[in-house]
Amino acid sequence: xxxxxxxxxxxxxxxxxxxxxxxxxxxxxxxxxxxxxxxxxxxxxxxxxxxxxxxxxxxxxxxxxxxxxxxxxxxxxxxxxxxxxxxxxxxxxxxxxxxxxxxxxxxxxxxxxxxxxxxxxxxx
Numbered sequence: 001x002x003x004x005x006x007x008x009x010x011x012x013x014x015x016x017x018x019x020x021x022x023x024x025x026x027x028x029x030x031x032x033x034x035x036x037x038x039x040x041x042x043x044x045x046x047x048x049x050x051x052x053x054x055x056x057x058x059x060x061x062x063x064x065x066x067x068x069x070x071x072x073x074x075x076x077x078x079x080x081x082x083x084x085x086x087x088x089x090x091x092x093x094x095x096x097x098x099x100x101x102x103x104x105x106x107x108x109x110x111x112x113x114x115x116x117x118x119x120x121x122x123x124x
Contacts (some may be wrong), residue, residue: 003023004116005115019120032106034049035049049106
């Protein structure tokens with residue numbers, strides 16, 4: 001399974017960006033896909049995850065009400081619509097599969113596929 005992100009960039013505070021994640025490979029049978037953010041020297045953080053078949057979602061508290069994750073199973077894609085971006089949102093956003101969605105958490109995959117990352121910068 002290969003994962004490729006796109007859609008990062010520079011945006012002013014309060015602005016919006018949409019990240020896209022294309023999952024390709026032999027089969028589109030991954031159970032879930034997630035977005036994770038990491039900056040140098042900081043711990044990797046799960047931003048949002050979605051179950052592919054049932055659409056179950058997870059959002060980090062810091063992005064609830066501002067970010068929306070969605071999927072297009074016909075196109076093997078997952079999207080992260082980010083709105084009302086704040087100065088604390090920047091980082092490299094990685095798409096990865098399959099995350100472990102359990103209880104109220106989304107954990108990064110131990111064995112899985114990661115994209116190269118998309119840089120999100122919020123600055124005036």
